[in-house]
Amino acid sequence: MSKENEDIKKDAPLDQSIGSSFIYQNKYNTISKKSQDRIDELIKIYTTQTINDFQKSLFPYEESELVSHSRIYGIYDVFDRHLAFSDSQAQAAFEHLIKFYRYFDLNKEHNKYLLNVTQYSDLLLYAVDFTFKSYCVSGVEWFPKDGNLNRSFYRGLANKVIENFNIMVGTLTAPLDQGGLNRFSRWPMLKELSPIQAAQIVFTCEIIRTVCTLENLHSPVANGIVAYYCRSGKNYGIYEKLGRGQVDTWAEWLSGAVKKNWKMEFYEKLIDLASRDENRIIENKNPDLVFMNNCIINVRSKERLPFSPDYVSLRKHAVMALDSLPDMPIWKLKNGKVLTAEDYIRGFVTYEGGRETLIKVIGAVLRAKFNWRHMITLHNVTGNNGKSTFLG
Numbered sequence: 001m002s003k004e005n006e007d008i009k010k011d012a013p014l015d016q017s018i019g020s021s022f023i024y025q026n027k028y029n030t031i032s033k034k035s036q037d038r039i040d041e042l043i044k045i046y047t048t049q050t051i052n053d054f055q056k057s058l059f060p061y062e063e064s065e066l067v068s069h070s071r072i073y074g075i076y077d078v079f080d081r082h083l084a085f086s087d088s089q090a091q092a093a094f095e096h097l098i099k100f101y102r103y104f105d106l107n108k109e110h111n112k113y114l115l116n117v118t119q120y121s122d123l124l125l126y127a128v129d130f131t132f133k134s135y136c137v138s139g140v141e142w143f144p145k146d147g148n149l150n151r152s153f154y155r156g157l158a159n160k161v162i163e164n165f166n167i168m169v170g171t172l173t174a175p176l177d178q179g180g181l182n183r184f185s186r187w188p189m190l191k192e193l194s195p196i197q198a199a200q201i202v203f204t205c206e207i208i209r210t211v212c213t214l215e216n217l218h219s220p221v222a223n224g225i226v227a228y229y230c231r232s233g234k235n236y237g238i239y240e241k242l243g244r245g246q247v248d249t250w251a252e253w254l255s256g257a258v259k260k261n262w263k264m265e266f267y268e269k270l271i272d273l274a275s276r277d278e279n280r281i282i283e284n285k286n287p288d289l290v291f292m293n294n295c296i297i298n299v300r301s302k303e304r305l306p307f308s309p310d311y312v313s314l315r316k317h318a319v320m321a322l323d324s325l326p327d328m329p330i331w332k333l334k335n336g337k338v339l340t341a342e343d344y345i346r347g348f349v350t351y352e353g354g355r356e357t358l359i360k361v362i363g364a365v366l367r368a369k370f371n372w373r374h375m376i377t378l379h380n381v382t383g384n385n386g387k388s389t390f391l392g
Contacts, residue, residue, distance in 0.1 A: 102137040106130075114171060120187055121196070123172075127165035128200045131157070134164070147231035149205055154253040157201055162190045165197075195262050198254045199269035207309045208270060210280045211239060217282060222275035229309045237307025238291060238316050239283075242270065283312050290366050291316035299366075317366065348386050358390065 110130060117123050135142045144153065166189040173187055174180020193201075202208070212224035227239035228246065240246075247267045251258050258266075273279065284291075288300040291313045296305040304321065305311065331339045346355045357376070364372055378387040 099137065106133055106137050114168060114181060114183075117172075123168060123187075124165065124194050124197050125200055127161050127168060128197050128204070130168075131161045131164050132204060143205075149231070151253040154201070154205075154250065157205075158193050158198070158254045161197060161201065162193060165190050192255045192258070195265035196269050198251065198266050199273065201254065202250050203270060203273045208242065208274045208279070209239065209312075210274045211283050211312060211314060212280045214282055217280050218277060222280065224280065225314065226271055226274045227314060235316075237296075238313045241314070242274075281312050283314060285312075289313075292321035293318055294320045297321055348390060 113126060117126070169187050169189050170180070172181050172183045173185055174182065176182050207229035208226065209229075210222050210224040210226050212219075212222070216223040226242045228242050230236050230238060230240050244267070247270070248263065251263050251266055255262070286298075288298050289305070289311060290297045290299055291311075293316060296307065296311055297303075298305060329341045331344070333339055342355065345358050348358060349355060361376055364374075378390070380387060
């Protein structure tokens with residue numbers, strides 16, 4: 001790097017400024033078109049790549065803030081030498097610099113928070129937030145790609161939150177001559193998670209929402225079913241009502257054998273978080289979507305969709321959606337006659353159009369959320385003729 005560039009970097013302020021942006025623009029204009037294109041390419045790669053929607057939600061600032069204003073001094077240092085690098089080396093250097101800025105921001109936020117915090121309960125929740133952010137900053141793949149969150153995952157997360165919280169308490173309570181802040185003397189350290197910390201961890205990792213009707217979506221008091229999205233198991237792909245059994249499982253994974261009062265507070269905090277206005281959702285707003293056992297079918301476009309938390313349903317059909325239409329089911333009777341499914345249905349009704357009507361009823365059952373505005377009555381003067389069998 002040139003002596004002039006070294007002076008610019010050395011004198012650059014840490015805060016953002018119009019001057020730093022102006023100096024960078026001048027430098028940018030003096031380099032070759034090839035270098036400019038490469039700089040633009042690297043910035044675009046970083047600012048548009050999806051690191052993880054979950055991780056992005058933990059960082060409120062825009063990714064583009066990391067490549068603007070005063071930060072450009074350090075980034076220009078990489079760009080100034082990038083032509084001597086291979087593409088992979090240049091990008092690795094760029095990403096390393098971004099990681100440095102992430103650590104810098106997180107530590108700055110952390111130190112500022114400890115200087116201003118006044119409530120013990122606030123520190124409990126901040127330790128959870130800080131732990132998630134530190135995982136994301138590290139760049140380590142800590143969140144399971146398959147979304148299978150188990151006891152080992154939650155216990156490791158709980159131990160890290162406790163560790164970070166106790167370090168913060170140690171800093172706040174230690175005397176100044178021991179490197180502490182000497183702000184509080186009686187704030188205790190943790191031996192186990194508090195219920196509100198446990199609820200915040202679970203709510204961040206899981207997808208827990210209140211499923212409402214359209215009329216109750218923005219009502220002052222939440223009125224709906226609190227449910228969590230199933231990432232595995234028999235209910236994979238749909239939301240399942242949050243019951244005490246699942247709450248007890250999460251509690252045991254996070255803190256072992258906890259007392260009844262701890263579980264109650266943990267459960268109530270989850271309900272409180274799910275009931276907030278921003279966490280209310282409507283079940284299956286699109287009546288064209290049919291939730292089969294293994295996927296979602298859009299009956300209008302004939303498209304097969306993978307399960308997603310964005311498609312909200314509290315139930316799905318037990319039947320698998322096949323890759324292609326199966327052959328017409330047939331039965332061989334004792335007399336040798338072959339009976340098809342259509343023949344079977346036609347046996348219920350002998351008048352014209354009856355078979356088509358019953359087939360429409362079967363299709364209507366699959367689309368429970370569609371308003372058909374029709375009613376059907378199955379009638380026969382005698383019993384034992386298939387009405388209940390068909391409806392069943």
